Amino acid sequence: MVNHMLMITADFENIASLQPQGGCDDPDFSYFFKIKCGRCGEVSEKETCVTLNDTVPLLQGKGTAHLIQKCKFCGRDGTVTMIPGKGKPLTQELSEGAKYAPLMLFDFRGYEPEGFVFSGAWTAESVYMLGECQ
Ligand SMILES: [Zn+2]
Structure with a gap:
C-alpha cells in the first residue's frame, strides 16, 4: 500500500489562502491525474478523475474505491482510494516559506500517480478583502 499526498504551492500576491471551493474534503471536487501501471509502467493516455462522492465497489472483498481501472497494456487491475481529513488550505505563510x-x-494500489492536473473550482481568500473575493 502506497499513500501519496498531493501537495500544492503557489506564488501568492494578496491572497490569504487557497483551497478547493468546498474545502480540501469537498465531496464534489474532482482531482484529475494520469496513472502509471505499477507492473508494466504504461502511463494512461487520458487523465483520470476521482471525486470523494463517487465510489465504486471493489471487485474482491469488501469496501469501495474511488477508481478501479484495468491497465490497457498488461491487464492488471489497480485502484485509487481517497483518504479525506488530511488536507489543509495553502496559506500565505506556507507560500512565503516556499512550503507546500x-x-x-490518495491510496494507490497497482498504480502510481503521474502528474496531477489542476482544474475545477478553487476558492482564494484575499488578504485585504476577506470573504469578498471570488
Ligand atoms: Zn500495465
Whole structure:
C-alpha cells in the first residue's frame, strides 16, 4: 500500500489562502491525474478523475474505491482510494516559506500517480478583502 499526498504551492500576491471551493474534503471536487501501471509502467493516455462522492465497489472483498481501472497494456487491475481529513488550505505563510500544503491523501494500489492536473473550482481568500473575493 502506497499513500501519496498531493501537495500544492503557489506564488501568492494578496491572497490569504487557497483551497478547493468546498474545502480540501469537498465531496464534489474532482482531482484529475494520469496513472502509471505499477507492473508494466504504461502511463494512461487520458487523465483520470476521482471525486470523494463517487465510489465504486471493489471487485474482491469488501469496501469501495474511488477508481478501479484495468491497465490497457498488461491487464492488471489497480485502484485509487481517497483518504479525506488530511488536507489543509495553502496559506500565505506556507507560500512565503516556499512550503507546500497537503491537499488530499490518495491510496494507490497497482498504480502510481503521474502528474496531477489542476482544474475545477478553487476558492482564494484575499488578504485585504476577506470573504469578498471570488
Ligand atoms: Zn500495465
